[in-house]
Amino acid sequence: MAAKTMSRKLLTQGAEGRVYIGKWLRHSVVFKERFPKQYRHPDLDAQITRERLKAEARTLTRCRMVGIRTPVVYDVDFNKNMIIMEKIEGSVTVRNYIYDAVNQKLSMENQNLMSLAERIGKVLSKLHANNIIHGDLTTSNMLLLAPYEYSEIVLIDFGLSSISEATEDKAVDLYVLERAILSTHPHTEKFVSHILSIYKTQGGDAASEVIKRLDEVRYRGRKKLCFG
Template sequence: MDRQLVTQGAEGRVYVGDWLNHSVIIKQRFSKKYRHVDLDTHITQERIKAEARALTRCRSLGIRTPAVYDVNFDKREIILENITNSITVRNYIYAAVERDLSMDNREILSLAEKIGKVLAKMHSNHIIHGDLTTSNMLLIQPYESSEVILIDFGLSSVEERAEDKAVDLYVLERAVLSTHPNTEAFVSCCISAYKKAGSNAAEDVVKRLDEVRTRGRKKLCFG
């Protein structure tokens, strides 16, 4: 299979290629030389399984994610749908700023509401993403009416605790505020939509989020 390297990180490489007449993304995990080979193989397989399960479970719930085409444990790879003609939410916000849209513009807040709703649905089914950032969300044209597509579930897990869901939201909140200036209204709208869409369980998560924020501030102050 022909492939072209897109990016390389601490955990592995990401390629784009063609597979059975499909444009695909191939995620290949590195072996960790500091771990015993059997342990490393086991951990890698479990991470690949967790990612494939989370993606498949999200799709079964009506949450848009890339389709899982194949898993190859021998090659440490997962082969996913390549969602073409898409843009990350991160780049969409950057483009909005270039158009002189303020972060409390209705178009931007509508996107925040969409994100909040899809995360509430994901969490209500106990799926933890693990790396929620605006780079791990896609939109397809026409962007203003696109559903939010979640990608990169490499750190995902299944957890029922409100604490884990609150940490998931906190990761997103910090990612948005540190990447995009003046996005307090955006974050507030996202959390509000999450709370409204997710019933009583979501309210518990939002309450726990305040505790997570407090711990985060203390860590920043005292190390």
């Protein structure tokens, strides 16, 4: 479909690309476009961009096949480095949902926030039980549908995803999320520990191993921070 025939409006501009919303074949869609990185050799850049596009489209679809809510992928355009996917209407990011809760002075032990942590723990447990590694778990990459208090978690932004059975990869995935939450949202230790405890109880022995490994990953992370 020619770019001219697609009406679109810029939603976000990240370091790696832009996200637009608009219409495509009468669907409300998100156009996610990656742009070249000037500091990378053009061949390498083209290869990395292609891999990320493929990873994103594949994993979005793979998640849907195992019952994890993600946007439907409508098209992948390798010439424009763009994915066209379902727009999750009326959604908010978990990041904004937590900001709002903090603005309303809700405690992290508030029932709605504990229920949110539970839903996050469950979806991550399902993701890892299917050997899907997200690669960039943050609260901006999780969406909630109205009514937010009961919504399942919609996962997005799978450009760094991979498939792996390794306990280490799953532990690193959780570590990335833990760091992201604690640095974006102060005083959320209880929220994070609830996510992890639900993840552990849902996922059986394999999940317990991941949580055990997470301790090692944290230790390595701290050592790296201290000694570079």
